[in-house]
Amino acid sequence: MSRLVIVSNRVADPRKAAAGGLAVAIKDGLQQTGGVWFGWSGKTFTDAPGVASHSGVHTQTVGKVQLATVDLSQQDYETYYLGYSNNVLWPVFHNRLDLAQFDVRFATGYRRVNQLFAQRIFPLLKPSDVIWVHDYHLIPLAAELRAMGCTNPIGFFLHIPVPPPLIMAAIPEHEWLMRSLFAYDLVGLQTESDMMHLVRYAETEAGAQWRPDGYLRAFNRTLRVGAFPIGMDVGEFASLADAREGLDMFARMREEYSRRQLLIGVDRLDYSKGLPQRIQAFRYLLEHYPENRKRATLIQIAAPSREDLGAYDHLRREMDSLCGAINGDYGELDWMPVRYIHRNVARRRLPGVYRAAHVALVTPLRDGMNLVAKEFLAAQDPADPGVLVLSRFAGAAEQLKEALLVNPYDSQGTAQAIERALTMPLGERIERHSALMTTIRQYDVHWWRTSFLDALKQAVAQAPEAVADTQ
């Protein structure tokens, strides 16, 4: 059986309880076949940048898995990670051209780190290894590996959305990025609409031919493209919910909010998540449906994220101000509308918080998938479940059709949906929840991993020439 080599920006230690569903799924895949998980250590050093100055690979072995990491120079961290990954690709792919900072030094650093990764991974590879690269930090990695002579099967999964072609084309290096993608054998995206954006981009900007069986042909290469909506590990989350801390948390929340209806939001503090718009919609609810005053409380957990970036600092101040204003304007001595927590909450407590909530607000302005939506559903009591209010712009909306879908830019419409969720009869709640659970169980994270890897094998088995010949 081929070994699996996972490459991602960061590596999670699968032994740690804090690791989420994705780490669990990857660990399962790696444990089955044995393999390597490669990424940045999270550490930086201050020497001059450049390949020669980088220290070696740190390795440790966990069962059949080798964890391999490299440190980055401070300059590489600033240009590859903060600069190109999170100040160019993240905003543009989430349709936020206004926040993108195009700077040629960022692109240079991004390429340099992808080359560094390729140089460090290449000696670790065996001829029969299957390589699976994750996310926007590493788009050109396969091209760099191919340039060194790597002929292994290489798949890529993009965890974030693909923007419409004209938005993608605003990136000065978009042609290079696209050409780099064709060095993979398979590119996996979260949704059908992401897939169509990529195909339309490749057709119009690179003259690609799209075959209905899922292959794109351009740059003398054939690339298989598919939608593989990421799922969660329902079983892992259920056992977390049944563990002592999950149960304790649930009991404490239910007691604390016994006379209230609880709404929950759990997000990284990121401008893609629509947090200010969510507070505004909740404000609209209190203004126009006053029966919710002194009754509905929104707990918003906003885990700190990418705090070295200016846009995130701006968002933090905006949230402080909006939450302060809603509590100041509507709060009473014995009730505050919003409990805003700008801290990381331990993962083992999350299921208890989700389960105590009557409504979850998952209202990103744009999202690849959104696993919080699925976690909330998995944590519910099937006999008395809460209701999911979900943005139509989350990738999850393509799958979770029985949620109450909203346009997060529309405060009035979102407030109406929240009101509907808060007053939904038990029968309808059970019906919707049960249909949604069928979907998340069927398309869980194990389905995601195996269907991606099967498609990668199949894509490689179809030699490019053979595909081209059949055209």
Ligand code: GDG
């Ligand atoms: C990217 C894409 C795509 C959140 N707050 C805390 C906490 N979390 C956990 C949640 C969930 C995870 O973080 C967030 O996952 P999402 O999918 O919602 O969003 P991103 O972090 O933006 O992830 C996204 C995903 O990749 C996977 O492909 O779905 O679209 O943007 O698991 O529970 N966990 C803990 N404390 C917190 O305060 N422990």
